[in-house]
Structure formats: structure tokens, C-alpha cells
Amino acid sequence: RDITNFIEIESAKQKVQMSVHQFTSMCFKNCVKDGSNPELSSAENQCLNSCVNRFLDTNIKIVKGLQNIQ
Amino acid sequence: RDITNFIEIESAKQKVQMSVHQFTSMCFKNCVKDGSNPELSSAENQCLNSCVNRFLDTNIKIVKGLQNIQ
Amino acid sequence: RDITNFIEIESAKQKVQMSVHQFTSMCFKNCVKDGSNPELSSAENQCLNSCVNRFLDTNIKIVKGLQNIQ
Amino acid sequence: QIQQDLAVANATELVNQATENCFNLCMKAPYNENLAESNQCVETCLGKYMRSWNAISQAYVQRLQNTPDV
């Protein structure tokens, strides 16, 4: 049971990490246009935050919408 | 023989479905610029139809072209 | 030992080939804007060459940068 | 069992592609447009995406029947 538990937890953590990789690449492309400063401006930070939240909003709406169709 | 047959048919159907997913995503990006109406305009419909046919034309030409080189 | 050797060499060659596929697709998109002539212009040739070298420069800098962080 | 696995794979692919495409169509960086309006756009976009899927599927199957070498 311990090893099953361990694998389940690691697998869930890994899934979250891989989603973070995907979201970072997508939102970085959309929000960051300037590579001359290693710090995020507050506008960039705000944009990244909204980007991931809007993407998750969209995902939930799509899943619910498809469930209603079936 | 029945089960082999069944798997072959399901596998062919699945391949077609996955191609439809790929073509839809690509052609939607190229043809649909407006999300305010759930119906397809006739221009959008025409564009989607041409998009998939032109893509398949291109694929055939590339395959034949590479066969001629070899 | 011979078969292990053979597999290692084939696998390394395959990895290089797959990288060439990836780089070609990316650099072709960035460097070639005109499909009316099958020959590469010297500007296109120069651009493709710089593209792959700059990409590898970037990759090395990223790997070294991440090693410094850890 | 096989059919169910394939159906899950298809549904997952559809959710992922529709989410990506409707996010790109309805949400623009820096993501400070009206949220209610953007959510409405996602709903109509999903309808349009499903119609596009059907149109592409029809066009592709028709093409496969006419030219079996595609």
C-alpha cells in the first residue's frame, strides 16, 4: 500500500509539474516581449497570472459544454 | 480472425479520427477569426473544406516527389 | 558486445537525424519566405546556417545557466 | 474495453484542442478584457469548433472514398 501510495502521489505531482511547463511556455510567449531585464515587470506578472487563470476558465467551460452536448 | 479483424477496423477508424482532430485544429486556426456566432458562415465553411483538401493535395505531392527522388 | 555497439551507434545517428528534422522545420519557417525557386538563395543559406548555430548557442547558454543556479 | 479507451482518447484530444483554439480566439494578452464577454465567446466558440470538426470530418471521409490512395 505504501509503494502504491508513493507512486500515486509522485505521479500527481509530476502531472502538475508538466502542466506548469506547458502553461509557462504558452503564457511566456503571450506575455513577455522583452528580454533585456531578468525581473518580471508588474504588467508581465499580472499578464502571466491572468493567462493561466483564463486558460483554466476556458478548459472548465469546454469540459462542461461537451458534457451538456452528450 | 474476428478479433484481429475487429482490432484492424477500430485502429483504422481511430487513425482517421486522430487525423480529423489534427486537421480541425489547423484549419480552425487558419479559417475562423470570429467567435461571436456558433454557426459557421458560408465563407468559413468553404475555407475549412478547401483547407483540408489542399492539405491532402500537398501531402500527396510531397510523397510522390520524395518517391521520384529515391 | 558487437550488437550493443551497433545499437548504440544507430541510436546516436538517429538522435542526430531527429534533431536535423526539428532544426530544419524551425529554421525553414524562419528563413524561407518564397517557394518559387527550388534553389536556396545565398541569403537563405546564410540564414539557415546562422539559425541552427544560434539555436545551439542558446541551448548551451541555457544548460550552463541552469547548472549555475543549482 | 478497447472501444472505451479509444473514446476516452478522442474526448481528451477534443477537449485539449478546443480549449487551446478557443482560448486563442477569445482571450487576448494582457487578458484584461471583460470576463463575462470572453466567457460568452468561449461558449459560442465551442459550438463553432464542433461544427468545424463535423465539416472537416465530412470533407475528409468524402475525399477518402473518392481517392483511396490519400
Add this chain to the structure above:
Amino acid sequence: QIQQDLAVANATELVNQATENCFNLCMKAPYNENLAESNQCVETCLGKYMRSWNAISQAYVQRLQNTPDV
């Protein structure tokens, strides 16, 4: 062993995504801009990419905690 495999997969993913995004941000076709400047840009870009990764990770985990159905 499992945790190490996952760590390697994560590091590889991060290297690949940061390379692609910083290449696109800092190197523009036909790639004849000043090399020293471009290399400098890659370094600051990596800092920005890491900060973006952290910002996205935080936003996503916060969202997961508030709405477990995401």
C-alpha cells in the same frame, strides 16, 4: 530511482522550453544582429523564464487549492 527519473524529465522539459522561448525572444531571422548582445539577452531571458515558471506554478497551485475540480 523513480524520483530521479522524474527530476531528469522535468529538467529536460525546462531546458527545451527555455531554449525555444529564449531563442525566439533573442534571436531574429536573418540572425545577423550583434552576437554578444543576443547572448546577453539569452541570459536575462533565462532569469525571466525561471521567474515566470515560479509565478505560473504559484498561480496554478493556488487555483487548484481553491477549486479542486480544475
Add this chain to the structure above:
Amino acid sequence: QIQQDLAVANATELVNQATENCFNLCMKAPYNENLAESNQCVETCLGKYMRSWNAISQAYVQRLQNTPDV
């Protein structure tokens, strides 16, 4: 057998990438330009794609030989 599998994987990758890139170069939405001209473009594009593949391959192998740590 292994070498044949790899050759098939390489050919498939080349067909897919050349199709995608030449479709994007030669066919523009809404896809109502002259079909004969577009098909001609695909043919010259394939020649250019093959030459690009060779140029990239050469540049990459040369780089690997000069800096083995790439």
C-alpha cells in the same frame, strides 16, 4: 530490421514536416488562389526543403565535430 525501422521513421518525419511547411508556404487561407500555381509552388518548395535539410545537416554535423559538448 532495426535500420529499416529507423529509415521508415525518418521518411515519415520528413514527409510530415515537408507537408506542413510547404502547405504553409504555398497555400494561404481562404485557399481560393490558383490551384495549378499552388501545386507548382509545392514542387519547388519540396526541392527547397530538401536543400535546407542538407544545409542544416551539414552545419549541425560540422558544429558537433568542432564542439563535442553540444
